[in-house]
Amino acid sequence: MQLELRHLQAVCRIAEAGSLGGAARRLGVSQPALSAQLRRIEQVTGGELFVRGRGGVEPTALGQFVLARARRVLSEMDALGADARALSAGGPLRLGCILLVLLDGLLAQTDLSMSGREIAVDLENSVTALARMLGAGRYDAIVYGEVNDHEVPLPEGTLARTLIPKEPFCIRLSAKHPLAGLDRVDLADLADEPWLTLVEDDDGGPEALVAACAKAGFSPSLRYRITDRKMQHDLIAAGRAVSLCQPTAPPGEGTVMRPLVGTPITGRIRVAWNRSALSAGQAELLYRAAARAYLANVDNNAFHKEWWDAHPEVHPAVD
Known part of the structure; x- marks a missing residue:
């Protein structure tokens, strides 16, 4: 070998x-x-x-x-890939992302076409890998999340802008679950449930979940790690697991989403870019496209729309 x-x-x-x-x-x-x-x-x-x-x-x-x-x-x-791309004219903007709800809408945005560039998107399960590849020139820009107080270190030569400074994670559970009829779910009432772990393991999410559960008096059983959304929803609908999810997530057949009492876990969404790959104008277009993609999902769940309207300070700066 x-x-x-x-x-x-x-x-x-x-x-x-x-x-x-x-x-x-x-x-x-x-x-x-x-x-x-x-x-x-x-x-x-x-x-x-x-x-x-x-x-x-x-x-x-x-x-x-x-x-x-x-x-x-x-x-x-x-560096070879970055240098070769720099010599080729008209190449697409290479965007790296973790699996965020806004990604689906971001691909439908046309803002970046105004600058004459298309978008090529890759998904990663590691925020650390995203940051490393941004610094190495593999990506021109990245869209990623951070949970609670966790901060992802970014390489030199990059700039970052916070898109959504705070969103309260909620819980997805089976529509047949005994707690499904509540307006809000107390984390302590999920002590005996098997959990779907978060896809990313280096954005502060697993630590935040474990810490929140410990404060609620239990240690979560992190049993499943599945990246396919349909498989996740099928597992939850069957009553075999519960999971944290973004409050802008779309409905899933046989499942319901409920906010958590006390908002113990929050997320933050950021955009970062390589200064040598994106001009200030292109970075602004990317930010606006991502913001509009997020805003398109705010109405997915009434409980989040209510929270969102009550917190204008977290709204992205988009006309």
């Missing part, structure tokens, strides 16, 4: 996550599959790259050597 870029990326993800499980989630593979891949990589490099420590896995001396070279190679490949 010869080392490929995907092998170098796997090694870097393991080091960044500090565990095989965390790296597997970011890479979208199973932990056994990643463990098997790591063993094959170690056969090529001639020794162990990681050892288990108290806080997870730590790179060995050989691992540190391989990591340094891997990061250099990946950085060069990122």
Whole structure:
């Protein structure tokens, strides 16, 4: 076997996550599959790259050597793509996103066509990966979320603008659930429920959920991790799980959405861009397109529309 870029990326993800499980989630593979891949990589490099420590896995001396070279190679490949794109005229604006509700509407916005640029969109499950690839030139701009007080560090050469400074997460549960008839749900009443975990694991969401549940007197059973929306809704409709969701989320057959008592978990949506890739005018067009895409979903749920109207301070700056 010869080392490929995907092998170098796997090694870097393991080091960044500090565990095989965390790296597997970011890479979208199973932990056994990643463990098997790591063993094959170690056969090529001639020794162990990681050892288990108290806080997870730590790179060995050989691992540190391989990591340094891997990061250099990946950085060069990122730069190659960015430089090649800079030389090509009329290329699309490359936008990286996590799975936000506004994404569906953003693709329908035509604001960016005014600047003569189309949009090519990639979805990522890792906010950390989005930020890294923005800095490396893989993306021209990113749209991402942060939960509660978590702040995603951004690379040099980038600018960011907050789109929505605060939105209260709500709960999605089966329409047949005993709590479905309530106007608001107390988090403590969900202590015995199996949970769908948030798709992103590095935006502060999992920590916020665990902390909120601990304050409510229990530890959540994070049983499922599914990225497909229909599969999520089917699982919830069947009464097999509950999940947090954005308050602008569309209805799902067999499910209901309810606000949480006390608003224990809130989200924030931001737009960031590479200054060398977007002009100030193009960044403004992207911000406005994202804002309009968000506003198009405010009426999806009456409870959020009521909250939204009562909090004009969180409205985006769009005419």
